[in-house]
Amino acid sequence: MTAPLVLRNRAFGAVWLGQVLTQAAVRMFQVGVSWWLVSDAVPESAGPASGLFMAVCTLPAVALAAVVARIVARFPHRAVLRNSAALAGLSASGLGLWAYGSGLPLPAVYAAALALAGCQAFFDPCLTTSVPSLVDDADIETATGFELSTQSLAGLGGALLGALAVDRIGVAGLAGGCAAAYFGAALLVSAARFRSPEPAPVPDGEPGPGVPGAGGEPRALRRVLAELPYVRRVLVCFTAANLFTAAVFVIIPLYTRSVLHGSGGTVAVLEASLGTGALVGAFTGTRVPGRPTTAGACCLALMALALAGPGLTSSLPAVAVCLAVAGWCAGAVSVRFVALFQRLVPPADKPGFFAVMQAVLGASLPVASLVFGSAGDLLSPQTLCLVQGIGLLPAACALAVLGGDAPADPEPEPGIGQEPAIGREPESTDAAAVGARAAGGAR
Numbered sequence: 001m002t003a004p005l006v007l008r009n010r011a012f013g014a015v016w017l018g019q020v021l022t023q024a025a026v027r028m029f030q031v032g033v034s035w036w037l038v039s040d041a042v043p044e045s046a047g048p049a050s051g052l053f054m055a056v057c058t059l060p061a062v063a064l065a066a067v068v069a070r071i072v073a074r075f076p077h078r079a080v081l082r083n084s085a086a087l088a089g090l091s092a093s094g095l096g097l098w099a100y101g102s103g104l105p106l107p108a109v110y111a112a113a114l115a116l117a118g119c120q121a122f123f124d125p126c127l128t129t130s131v132p133s134l135v136d137d138a139d140i141e142t143a144t145g146f147e148l149s150t151q152s153l154a155g156l157g158g159a160l161l162g163a164l165a166v167d168r169i170g171v172a173g174l175a176g177g178c179a180a181a182y183f184g185a186a187l188l189v190s191a192a193r194f195r196s197p198e199p200a201p202v203p204d205g206e207p208g209p210g211v212p213g214a215g216g217e218p219r220a221l222r223r224v225l226a227e228l229p230y231v232r233r234v235l236v237c238f239t240a241a242n243l244f245t246a247a248v249f250v251i252i253p254l255y256t257r258s259v260l261h262g263s264g265g266t267v268a269v270l271e272a273s274l275g276t277g278a279l280v281g282a283f284t285g286t287r288v289p290g291r292p293t294t295a296g297a298c299c300l301a302l303m304a305l306a307l308a309g310p311g312l313t314s315s316l317p318a319v320a321v322c323l324a325v326a327g328w329c330a331g332a333v334s335v336r337f338v339a340l341f342q343r344l345v346p347p348a349d350k351p352g353f354f355a356v357m358q359a360v361l362g363a364s365l366p367v368a369s370l371v372f373g374s375a376g377d378l379l380s381p382q383t384l385c386l387v388q389g390i391g392l393l394p395a396a397c398a399l400a401v402l403g404g405d406a407p408a409d410p411e412p413e414p415g416i417g418q419e420p421a422i423g424r425e426p427e428s429t430d431a432a433a434v435g436a437r438a439a440g441g442a443r
Contacts, residue, residue, distance in 0.1 A: 005135065005142050011192040012134040012143055015081065018185035019127050020154040022085055025181035026120045027158030028165065029092070030057050030249075032174045033109060035163040035267050038253040041106065046257065049106070051250050051373010055366035056113050061121040062362040068122055077130035080122055081189040088119035089182030096175030104171060112175070119182075133194045156279065159271035163253075163264030230402065231344055234293070234337065235357060237399045241300060242364040244391035245330060247372035247384070248274065248307065248323070255381040259314050266316065270323055277324035281331020288332055292340045296333050297400035300392055303329035308389025311382040 006013035030053075037053060038046040072080060095112040098104060135143045165174045225232045252270050256262045288295045302325065309322035341357070372384060379387070 023154035031162030047376020167264035277327025285332035285335030300396035311385035
């Protein structure tokens with residue numbers, strides 16, 4: 001029996017473990033501070049404060065996408081990974097010391113969140129592009145799938161620990177734990193041995209670099225989308241849907257405090273339900289029957305009902321089930337449509353297309369955070385849940401209407417859309433990860 005790649009290849013295993021630590025740390029910080037803002041820091045204006053915080057956390061990965069692409073292309077990958085993790089550790093350490101020594105002003109928390117999200121925006125896409133420098137060509141697909149699928153697991157673990165840590169050891173302890181994770185990641189990356197990747201062999205009969213259709217001559221994205229009206233309309237539908245689905249990260253802490261009257265443990269349960277559902281959806285999405293638009297419309301409609309459910313009940317088990325269903329729908333939809341785009345978009349145009357796709361979807365996250373956060377002081381969390389559900393329905397209907405314009409399902413490329421589990425954007429429900437994929441695609 002062959003050992004897992006992370007055990008066979010120590011260099012990749014070390015860098016992968018570094019990513020697990022950084023992903024868990026940034027998610028733990030986001031969930032923990034969101035709960036601290038709502039429960040302790042500014043309970044009288046919790047909505048705007050938490051909304052602004054989540055907007056700050058999601059902005060760097062989108063705004064810095066082009067910069068990240070240039071840095072990753074120009075500098076050694078190990079240096080980028082090590083330095084971004086170390087800088088994040090220093091930022092978290094500074095915040096922890098400030099919180100331990102005196103009262104913590106909100107601008108300092110927002111500045112630290114911006115710094116951590118900015119560092120993570122460099123780490124994740126750099127790791128994705130450095131895979132050929134760590135593994136043999138035969139292991140690239142396995143390594144990429146391993147790296148993508150474990151991002152959600154690390155984010156789930158961080159979400160579970162964040163609110164609990166704030167309740168028990170405060171923001172100072174939370175920041176200290178994050179700093180330890182970042183410094184540990186920097187040490188792991190420093191110890192890993194990178195190598196210069198060799199060009200992948202081109203199979204007989206396939207176009208080589210520089211041949212249109214092989215990736216050598218990408219066209220302007222406007223031209224690509226003009227030739228793919230179906231894909232363009234689907235992107236518009238999901239951008240609209242994302243304005244409502246992304247608000248769940250702002251609503252969860254508000255709902256916990258005002259409706260459930262719970263603690264950090266309650267936030268952890270709700271975050272775990274959402275994350276577990278998304279992970280299961282990523283593993284099972286390819287098994288959903290029907291054409292992508294039909295399956296996607298049904299999933300969005302089911303997600304609308306699930307997100308509206310907490311607006312009609314205040315039972316913790318029922319709310320947890322609703323969030324798990326919503327997470328499953330998000331994961332399943334992501335898998336189906338990323339696989340579809342892989343098949344429909346010409347190979348030469350894929351890097352630019354996916355970069356813009358993720359940037360557009362990621363750009364809706366700060367907007368949703370600010371809008372729903374500001375509305376949190378005017379409307380009850382249960383009303384916000386109902387708004388989420390109602391807002392998703394037009395996107396579901398539009399996607400269903402698109403089913404009549406759908407092109408015939410093309411033959412899948414080898415390895416695309418065949419596995420139900422690995423690497424098909426399970427992290428798309430995580431705000432930080434969406435932006436990371438945008439930066440990675442720009443590379």
